[in-house]
Amino acid sequence: MSTNENTASVRTMAADPERVDLHVVSGFVQPGAKVLDVGCGDGTLLAMLQDEKQVEARGIEIAQARVNNCVARGLSVIQGDADNDLAVYPENAFDFAILSQTIQATRNPRIVLESLLRIGRKAIVSIPNFGHWRIRSQLTTGGRMPVNENLPYSWYDTPNIHFCTIRDFTELVAAVDATVERSVTLYGRKGHLPQSTPLAIRNLIGNQAVFLLSGGKA
Numbered sequence: 496m497s498t499n500e501n502t503a504s505v506r507t508m509a510a511d512p513e514r515v516d517l518h519v520v521s522g523f524v525q526p527g528a529k530v531l532d533v534g535c536g537d538g539t540l541l542a543m544l545q546d547e548k549q550v551e552a553r554g555i556e557i558a559q560a561r562v563n564n565c566v567a568r569g570l571s572v573i574q575g576d577a578d579n580d581l582a583v584y585p586e587n588a589f590d591f592a593i594l595s596q597t598i599q600a601t602r603n604p605r606i607v608l609e610s611l612l613r614i615g616r617k618a619i620v621s622i623p624n625f626g627h628w629r630i631r632s633q634l635t636t637g638g639r640m641p642v643n644e645n646l647p648y649s650w651y652d653t654p655n656i657h658f659c660t661i662r663d664f665t666e667l668v669a670a671v672d673a674t675v676e677r678s679v680t681l682y683g684r685k686g687h688l689p690q691s692t693p694l695a696i697r698n699l700i701g702n703q704a705v706f707l708l709s710g711g712k713a
Contacts, residue, residue, distance in 0.1 A: 515681055516703055519679045520595060521544055523707045525548070525591075526549055526550070527550060527551075529550070529590045530550045530551065531553045531584070532555070532593045533554075534595070537564060538556075538572060541570050541572070542568065555574075555577070559574055577601050577607045578601050578606075586613050592615025594619070595621045598657075598659075599658060604659075608711075611708075612673055612710065619706065619707055619708070621705040622661070622664050624660055626660030628699050665694065674708065678704060678706045679705050
């Protein structure tokens with residue numbers, strides 16, 4: 496399987512009703528907005544946004560089979576990937592550019608983030624947190640790369656090529672001169688930590704986090 500095909504597989508979890516992050520993402524999107532979902536997988540988020548927010552939804556997905564499935568569901572999705580195909584979109588083409596559980600699987604996360612901030616008036620990014628205490632514990636006590644429900648791949652077949660923590664991502668946001676307008680850190684099955692929670696705590700107990708971003712370098 497190619498790296499790009501592996502990248503697409505990150506979003507297979509979108510069909511999982513336990514994908515609480517998708518509901519957080521939806522909560523950040525304004526009704527009727529123009530939305531681009533990058534790495535849209537099976538189209539679950541796009542369909543959710545169309546049904547709940549009546550958005551004008553577009554998607555990009557690397558795997559042709561998933562593109563075909565999305566189109567069969569009536570979703571406007573084209574084949575493409577975050578690393579190569581965002582450059583063709585003009586500035587502020589969308590109200591929201593979304594990248595859900597995918598940035599760690601891109602080759603150039605900084606460039607991808609800058610592209611999202613350029614083509615969207617707002618960017619929404621969700622990430623798995625490699626700084627979670629269980630992962631730290633597994634590395635320390637077991638001496639092996641961890642495998643869990645949020646990072647379900649073995650080291651040799653993972654699509655995730657740039658592991659990061661919540662702290663790492665917030666530093667990247669600062670490096671591209673963007674602003675975190677809102678963020679939610681998820682823990683356990685459905686627990687939420689607000690942005691006001693100290694970063695060290697969010698970085699320690701959060702399974703994943705969702706960020707609403709604005710600004711960025713031109």
